[in-house]
Each structure stands twice: as structure tokens, then as C-alpha cells.
Amino acid sequence: MNREKTFWVVTELFFPEETSTAYIMTKISQQVAGKRKVHVLCGPAAYQQSNIIAENEQLENIQITRVKAGGLNKDKLLQRTWRLITISLRLAVALFRKAKKGDDVLLVTNPAPLLLLAARICRWKGLKSYTIVHDVFPENLVVAKLIKPASLSYRILRSIFNAAYSRMSILLVLGRDMKALFEEKLADYRKRPDIHIIENWADIEIVSPELKTGNALVQGLKISDKIIFQFAGNLGRVQGLQELFAIIKEVDNPLLHFMFIGEGACKKELQGYIQQHQLHHVTILDSFPRSKQQDFLNAADVGIVSLQDGMVGLGVPSKSYNILAAGKPILYIGDRTGEIGQMVEEHEVGWCFRLTEREALLSFFNSFSHASLADLEMKGHRARSLAVNVYSKERILNRYTQILTVT
Numbered sequence: 082m083n084r085e086k087t088f089w090v091v092t093e094l095f096f097p098e099e100t101s102t103a104y105i106m107t108k109i110s111q112q113v114a115g116k117r118k119v120h121v122l123c124g125p126a127a128y129q130q131s132n133i134i135a136e137n138e139q140l141e142n143i144q145i146t147r148v149k150a151g152g153l154n155k156d157k158l159l160q161r162t163w164r165l166i167t168i169s170l171r172l173a174v175a176l177f178r179k180a181k182k183g184d185d186v187l188l189v190t191n192p193a194p195l196l197l198l199a200a201r202i203c204r205w206k207g208l209k210s211y212t213i214v215h216d217v218f219p220e221n222l223v224v225a226k227l228i229k230p231a232s233l234s235y236r237i238l239r240s241i242f243n244a245a246y247s248r249m250s251i252l253l254v255l256g257r258d259m260k261a262l263f264e265e266k267l268a269d270y271r272k273r274p275d276i277h278i279i280e281n282w283a284d285i286e287i288v289s290p291e292l293k294t295g296n297a298l299v300q301g302l303k304i305s306d307k308i309i310f311q312f313a314g315n316l317g318r319v320q321g322l323q324e325l326f327a328i329i330k331e332v333d334n335p336l337l338h339f340m341f342i343g344e345g346a347c348k349k350e351l352q353g354y355i356q357q358h359q360l361h362h363v364t365i366l367d368s369f370p371r372s373k374q375q376d377f378l379n380a381a382d383v384g385i386v387s388l389q390d391g392m393v394g395l396g397v398p399s400k401s402y403n404i405l406a407a408g409k410p411i412l413y414i415g416d417r418t419g420e421i422g423q424m425v426e427e428h429e430v431g432w433c434f435r436l437t438e439r440e441a442l443l444s445f446f447n448s449f450s451h452a453s454l455a456d457l458e459m460k461g462h463r464a465r466s467l468a469v470n471v472y473s474k475e476r477i478l479n480r481y482t483q484i485l486t487v488t
Contacts (some may be wrong), residue, residue, distance in 0.1 A: 088117040095123035116486040165192040173198035200245040255397035256420025262394030282477035283402035283468035290408030291379040307338035311381030316345030321389040378407040388415035405468035410460035
């Protein structure tokens with residue numbers, strides 16, 4: 082009698098974590114569980130959210146094994162690095178012990194050490210490996226200015242990770258720019274994985290357009306008479322927020338307000354910048370749980386998506402798609418050849434600038450008036466239509482099913 086093959090999902094972050102990676106890996110696991118036997122290897126359940134009982138009912142047909150992460154501080158670089166190594170080793174050991182020849186494995190590219198270990202294990206044990214590329218390591222370290230591209234350490238890391246990527250069976254990338262990058266990275270390898278583009282999705286069922294009038298967040302800040310530009314997400318090193326704040330400081334348009342929501346390595350620095358320059362038209366708020374997306378996304382007139390120069394092919398901000406779901410146009414600040422830049426221009430759902438286009442951005446912000454509201458509304462309608470007809474969760478998850486359920 083043939084053994085039923087197991088579909089292994091190996092990820093540090095899984096439900097009830099609320100990060101984008103945890104949410105995406107959880108939903109994909111639930112989708113595949115309708116077709117395959119799914120066993121998840123993941124880190125500890127860090128957050129106990131109020132919806133955990135309801136969600137657990139949907140996870141009943143998924144076996145979950147959790148490994149310990151160690152009591153280390155994720156906000157301190159050395160401790161965070163050691164934590165990632167520790168949890169990668171534990172997840173790799175669990176996969177090596179439990180998976181059987183012929184099983185399938187779904188990975189995500191963080192934590193980075195796990196990718197290296199899993200690539201070897203999949204080859205040794207005869208496992209078919211699918212890898213979702215959220216971050217491209219080590220190139221992302223260069224953009225974050227943690228390593229120099231001309232250094233020996235970078236060249237060694239790049240060679241090691243390229244070899245690991247080449248050993249995968251299938252790479253699932255988030256955009257056209259990322260696919261082109263991997264085709265270039267792996268061009269010299271005789272055996273290369275198939276590369277499929279599957280974008281992130283929009284939660285059109287739980288996020289929908291809603292008038293800003295009456296929004297509690299807007300009323301609380303007393304900015305209901307403003308045109309609100311909102312950045313919601315990681316306030317980190319690769320978003321180019323320091324450069325954006327330097328531009329916002331020069332904006333001379335009393336109709337605009339800038340709202341930043343989230344946590345990250347640059348948050349304290351940005352808060353200090355606001356105080357130092359007395360930027361009364363800028364607000365920074367703590368992050369909200371995913372369940373509050375309908376509220377905070379609809380507090381905006383325009384959603385900001387920004388990426389530092391050099392990020393083409395290295396990441397596609399998942400928040401872009403729920404901005405579309407909320408019917409908000411996108412101000413994309415980054416290289417136009419990136420996936421989001423291409424999407425915004427092709428479908429006319431916003432505007433694109435590079436951080437280096439300082440004067441053009443200033444002129445753009447200062448040109449806004451009440452007459453601009455009609456253009457915002459038109460672009461917002463197109464954004465919602467795009468989310469529904471192209472990027473809905475149902476459509477994107479069905480594409481994962483088509484690839485991941487082939488036995």
C-alpha cells in the first residue's frame with residue numbers, strides 16, 4: 082500500500098503570529114490542506130489574539146509541530162542573529178527527522194539560515210522543495226547598509242545562497258522584477274528551479290472602501306479636513322523613510338497631513354525628527370492588529386508604498402494589495418521597474434516617483450487642492466476594481482493550489 086505523501090510547511094512564523102509572513106503561510110497551509118496531508122513545522126505561538134479559537138477550528142486538519150526559539154531579544158542585532166540561527170537549526174532538525182523520501186516541502190526565505198539547511202536536507206532525503214521568495218538574501222543586506230557589495234564576505238554569502246536557490250525544485254516569486262533577478266542570479270547553474278510568479282493578495286472580503294467621514298482615527302487626530310497620505314507597515318531601513326521625511330519637511334501645503342503607522346528600526350529616529358523640526362503635519366502611530374485594517378486603511382486618501390533605491394527584485398510590499406482593496410490610490414516611491422511601480426503605472430491606480438526626484442515629489446505634494454479629490458476618487462475606483470478582478474485572495478490562493486497540490 083502506497084504511503085500518503087506529506088506536504089511539509091517549514092516557517093518560523095505561523096498562526097497566531099500576525100506578521101505578513103505568518104498570515105500568508107497560514108492561509109496557504111489551509112488552502113493546501115483541502116487537497117493534501119499538511120504538517121507545519123514552525124516557531125512558538127508568540128501572540129494570543131482574540132480570534133485564536135475561531136482560527137484554530139480552521140486549523141484542525143493541519144498538524145502543527147512547534148520548536149522553541151530561545152529567550153533572546155529580537156530588537157538587539159546580535160541576539161536576533163543568534164535567535165535566527167537557533168530556530169533555523171531546530172526547524173531543520175525537525176524536518177530531517179520527520180520528512181520521508183517523496184514528501185514535498187514548502188519554505189519561505191526567512192530566516193535565511195533555514196534556507197541553506199533545508200536546501201541540503203531536501204537533496205539528501207529526496208524531497209521536492211517549493212520556496213516562496215519574500216526577501217532575497219544577501220542582496221537585501223546591501224540595501225540595508227549592513228554589508229558592502231564589494232566585500233569578500235558578501236561575495237561568499239552570495240555564492241552560498243545562489244547555490245541553495247539553485248537546488249530548489251520551484252521558486253515562487255512575488256513579481257516580474259524578482260523573476261528577472263533570479264534568472265540572472267542562477268544563469269550559470271546547469272540545473273535550475275522553475276520560477277513562477279504569484280503575487281501577494283488583497284483581502285477584498287474584510288477590507289473595502291469606506292468614506293473617511295466618521296472614521297474614528299481621523300476624528301481623534303482632528304484632521305478630517307485634510308488630504309491624508311498614509312504609510313502603514315515596517316518603519317525599517319529599506320523603506321527610505323529618512324529621505325522621505327526630509328522631503329515632507331519642505332512641503333508647503335496646509336491641506337496635507339502625513340500619517341505613519343507601524344514599528345521598526347527607524348521609528349525612534351523618525352519620532353525625534355518630527356520633534357526636532359516641529360512637523361505638525363506628520364503623525365506617527367503604533368501598529369494596529371490585522372483585524373483593524375478596515376479602520377486604519379480607510380483613514381487615508383492615499384496609501385504610500387516606498388522602497389529604498391536598489392530594492393528592485395528584492396521585495397514586493399504586501400501592503401500594496403490591501404491599499405487597493407480599500408479603494409485608495411498608491412503613491413509608490415521607488416524604482417518604476419519594480420513590480421509595484423509597474424502595476425501602478427499600467428493600471429493607472431496612483432503615481433510613481435523615485436526618492437531622488439526630490440523637486441518633483443515636492444511639486445506633487447504642493448499641487449494638491451480640493452480640486453484633486455475627483456482624481457483621487459477615480460483612481461480609487463480603479464484600485465478597488467484591480468483588487469477584486471486580479472488580486473483577490475481566492476484568485477491568488479487558487480494559483481498556489483494549482484502548483485502545490487500536484488503530486
